Amino acid sequence: MKLEFLLKPSVRTQPIYEPGKPIEYVARDLGLDPSKITKLASNENPWGPSPQAVAAAKRAIDRGEVYPDGGCYTLRHALAEKWSLTADQFIVGNGSNEIIELLGHAFLAPGDEVVMATPAFAVYKLVTLLFGANPIEVPLTQWRHDLNQISKAITRRTKLVFVCSPNNPTGTANTEAELLDFARNLPDHVVAVFDEAYAEYLENAPDLRPLLVENRKVICLRTFSKVYGLAALRVGYGYSSPEMCAALNRVRQPFNVNAIAQFAAIAALNDDEFRKMTIRENAHGLKQLEENLLSLGLRFVPSVANFMLVQVGDSAKAFESLQSQGVIVRPMKSYGLDEWIRVTVGSSDQNLRFLNSLKVSNFRP
Numbered sequence: 001m002k003l004e005f006l007l008k009p010s011v012r013t014q015p016i017y018e019p020g021k022p023i024e025y026v027a028r029d030l031g032l033d034p035s036k037i038t039k040l041a042s043n044e045n046p047w048g049p050s051p052q053a054v055a056a057a058k059r060a061i062d063r064g065e066v067y068p069d070g071g072c073y074t075l076r077h078a079l080a081e082k083w084s085l086t087a088d089q090f091i092v093g094n095g096s097n098e099i100i101e102l103l104g105h106a107f108l109a110p111g112d113e114v115v116m117a118t119p120a121f122a123v124y125k126l127v128t129l130l131f132g133a134n135p136i137e138v139p140l141t142q143w144r145h146d147l148n149q150i151s152k153a154i155t156r157r158t159k160l161v162f163v164c165s166p167n168n169p170t171g172t173a174n175t176e177a178e179l180l181d182f183a184r185n186l187p188d189h190v191v192a193v194f195d196e197a198y199a200e201y202l203e204n205a206p207d208l209r210p211l212l213v214e215n216r217k218v219i220c221l222r223t224f225s226k227v228y229g230l231a232a233l234r235v236g237y238g239y240s241s242p243e244m245c246a247a248l249n250r251v252r253q254p255f256n257v258n259a260i261a262q263f264a265a266i267a268a269l270n271d272d273e274f275r276k277m278t279i280r281e282n283a284h285g286l287k288q289l290e291e292n293l294l295s296l297g298l299r300f301v302p303s304v305a306n307f308m309l310v311q312v313g314d315s316a317k318a319f320e321s322l323q324s325q326g327v328i329v330r331p332m333k334s335y336g337l338d339e340w341i342r343v344t345v346g347s348s349d350q351n352l353r354f355l356n357s358l359k360v361s362n363f364r365p
């Protein structure tokens, strides 16, 4: 019998997530030196990891023979202090992506519905499908989550609703008032998931903690992959009610977050200087991209995150042309945005390389 037929139905039809190609692969394919390649495809931090996190990670590997703290005790207590919440209100994951999967394990069965925006972060839909549940996709309005339409899409079968703000791939955000109002009007049988992967980049990030005080069924997700520059180490967290965190703890692996990641995350959390520098440089980079794209006559979606959607005509062709010049961006065809690419805000040199490569290609939408 073919292995295919032994698979669960949800796995048989499961789509595959296409990550940005690693620099080494692109360099090999193009016969280029990897150091000559500018990767602006995965919203990684152009300033590297927090130096304090690197030092902590190096110390941690010296104890590589010991299992990590399965409960992430120190990290959760550091987070509790930072957020003025209690340590049992945090769940730590192998990237915040793992927490999205844990939500699937805990809540989703075949026939359930999960409401999400489109285009939004691809992982919501992938996890939904993996558990045999049905994604209900609500189009953005003027590039933002349309929280009214999302509310209307909720039925008796809805288990989870995902809201990504700032949204990936659009870089647009909803206001605190909008998010609070939305959460307060959800029916009691729905869990709201607020993905705040890019919230640190906002000048005034919405504070959704009042929803926890009001005992609402919400969880907010954060990551160390972006502003803290630790994408390689895979660590993210959720803050929610103690009850929610206990439920998610039940469905995770005992040692889901490795020790190097835990120590690096604790150090990064306290490295205010690095975080502030990243945010400041990102703001400069956004401005640099905006000004130059305007003068190139290219349309873009104004962003409050560390990436930007740019309209380039044929996105697959644009992607290839940029890649042949050693600049990797993300084509947005798979998100239904055929004419757009998503570019990560890099250092000013990297941004210039991207802009110059665009000029050479001379795209017109």
Ligand SMILES: *Cc1c(COP(=O)(O)O)cnc(C)c1O
Pocket (backbone or CB within 6 Å): 043, 094, 095, 096, 097, 098, 121, 164, 167, 168, 195, 197, 222, 223, 224, 225, 226, 231, 234, 235, 236
């Ligand atoms: C990058 C990103 C994450 C973070 O994922 P990790 O697993 O923590 O690396 C989560 N949500 C969105 C929308 C993202 O873009």
